[in-house]
Amino acid sequence: xxxxxxxLQYPIKIKQTNPQLAKIIISQYGGPDGELxxxxxxxxQRYSVPYPEIKAILTDIGTEELAHLEMIxxxxxxxxxxxxxxxxxxxxxxxxxxxxxxxIYPASSSGMPFNAAAMQVKGDIITDIHENLAAEQKARTxxxxxxxxxxxxxxxxxxxxxxxxxxxxxxxxxxxxxxxTDKLDSKNFYAFNPEFDRQxx
Amino acid sequence: MNERERLLRxxxxxxxxxxxxxxxxxxxxxxxxxxxxxxxxxxxxxxxREEYEEKFGPLTPANETGNRWAWIADPxxxx
Numbered sequence: 001x002x003x004x005x006x007x008l009q010y011p012i013k014i015k016q017t018n019p020q021l022a023k024i025i026i027s028q029y030g031g032p033d034g035e036l037x038x039x040x041x042x043x044x045q046r047y048s049v050p051y052p053e054i055k056a057i058l059t060d061i062g063t064e065e066l067a068h069l070e071m072i073x074x075x076x077x078x079x080x081x082x083x084x085x086x087x088x089x090x091x092x093x094x095x096x097x098x099x100x101x102x103x104i105y106p107a108s109s110s111g112m113p114f115n116a117a118a119m120q121v122k123g124d125i126i127t128d129i130h131e132n133l134a135a136e137q138k139a140r141t142x143x144x145x146x147x148x149x150x151x152x153x154x155x156x157x158x159x160x161x162x163x164x165x166x167x168x169x170x171x172x173x174x175x176x177x178x179x180x181t182d183k184l185d186s187k188n189f190y191a192f193n194p195e196f197d198r199q200x201x
Numbered sequence: 202m203n204e205r206e207r208l209l210r211x212x213x214x215x216x217x218x219x220x221x222x223x224x225x226x227x228x229x230x231x232x233x234x235x236x237x238x239x240x241x242x243x244x245x246x247x248x249x250r251e252e253y254e255e256k257f258g259p260l261t262p263a264n265e266t267g268n269r270w271a272w273i274a275d276p277x278x279x280x
Contacts, residue, residue: 003261003262003263004261004262005260005261006258006259006260006261006272006277006278007209007212007213007260007278008213008278008279009213009216009217009220010213010217011206011209011210011213012279013206053227053228053230056227057224057227057228060223060224060227061224064220064224070278070279073279074278074279077279078279168221168224169224172224172225172227172228175228175229176228179228
């Protein structure tokens with residue numbers, strides 16, 4: 001279960017709206033490498049994992065990703081507050097607006113709705129941790145790309161925070177991989193799948 | 202920045218340290234210095250949280266104090 005905290009993980013207070021930027025940043029809400037996919041990926045992978053350290057890291061990072069999802073929702077919401085029809089037309093936000101007005105909908109920047117096909121739960125912890133290492137790097141690249149489009153410090157500051165978290169999570173998953181391989185057959189890590197096969201003695 | 206925002210920023214910085222150390226300890230459970238630092242930040246966070254909630258209302262539903270409106274009231278985190 002979870003307990004909601006009525007606060008953001010990192011403060012966000014955007015004074016200047018920017019619908020064009022909002023349309024780019026929404027990708028980290030519901031896009032292929034976004035925070036929704038990240039939390040679902042880790043929180044779903046953990047069930048069949050046999051090692052307690054790995055259950056802990058997947059639960060804790062998956063939970064932090066939910067806090068990041070809320071931060072992205074907040075950024076998009078604040079960037080699209082009190083817009084005039086003129087601003088909506090001129091910024092290219094109209095194609096989003098027609099379907100969602102200024103509500104926050106999990107989709108990629110190009111309009112593709114959230115799709116679990118961009119993530120994987122393989123039921124093999126070595127495979128899943130590699131998936132997660134790649135996922136953290138893909139999110140990091142997306143944040144780097146978002147930063148190419150923004151010069152408002154009210155936006156770049158929380159985006160840089162989120163980017164740094166991807167790097168830290170990548171580091172933790174690297175350590176998690178080491179913890180897993182230390183428990184496996186050192187001559188052949190792939191001799192059996194600890195999430196399915198019974199360990200051969 | 203008003204007093205509520207200032208207090209919330211300080212609390213968030215303590216809570217961030219707690220999150221970071223907690224995740225670090227998942228893969229380094231024997232790091233005594235990190236566990237000590239975690240305990241220190243948890244303490245700091247706990248004290249400041251009490252002060253914040255007394256002044257500005259509950260941060261979690263469990264800390265509601267009988268006044269239903271204190272939880273419902275704006276601002277919500279995205280406001």
